[in-house]
Amino acid sequence: MTQFDSGTGATQFRAGVAGAQQDAWYDYDINVVIAGSSPPVVANVVKDDLVTICVEVAGAYRYDMTLGGSMTVPRFTANIVDVTGTTG
Template identity: 45%
Template sequence: MIPDSPQLPTPPAPEADSLDLVKSRARWRAAFFSMTAAAVALSAAVGVLLLTPTPKAGGPHAAASPTTSSPTPEADEESATEPADVATEEPTPAAETCVGKKYEAATDRDVKKLERTADDKLGTCLVIYGEITQFDSATGKTSFRANVCGSKRYPEYGFLSDCDTNAMFDIDPAAEKAAAELVNGDVVEMRVSVAGTLTYETTIGGSMTVPKFTAYKLHKYATTK
């Protein structure tokens, strides 16, 4: 009698995956596919950027920038012929001259009054006399200072007495030649027009306002030197 062969143990059947493991794998797959889709979208966006042409300078899409046009020869010629607009001061009306007018004789009193009234006597044409007291580098070649009066006087002992109204004179071009021969101390007959008053600084730091004249004719007839 043949003995029965031994019975081998039956291997256990594999256990079915638990429900939690199945859910975990499902979530992992979903995350994987989501990341893959995001990577694909990112790659596509980068590709679009790389393929988009960059606008060239001066192209139709370039930003407008201020430009400076070079001057043309015609513009240079026009600017050379047309004077630039420059702010200028209005010329001061010149004092009335004595050309063609009669010179009036003046008394010493008349001349003294001009210390106060010269601005009211503009353009008055007078014959006056006086001693030149300053005609140097400070006054220049076209003006001088003198002590004047209305009467013709001659110096005595190197001094011209009773002729002491301090005044300033501008020299008209008609009198420049005669003025060039004058020096301090000369006694002169002058044909002048009243030009108002002038305020100047003294050597001691003060100021003085004196009558001002324009001299048209100058004639030296004596000297205190």
């Protein structure tokens, strides 16, 4: 998880993902936005958590970046989130 704050809102977050399990947390380098199917699904998740998530594809998501410009990333809806560790 890379961002979960007032910028993303209370029910969605930015995360780095990969198509397969990686050896190191920093190898998850595909930026995505994940929204909880309901607030309780993501209630226990905080920045720097390592998670395993069951998702559905929700399309593309465009957001404004702090330093200017915008970014379009894949967006997913999380149905189950399992916190498995932390990078901190």
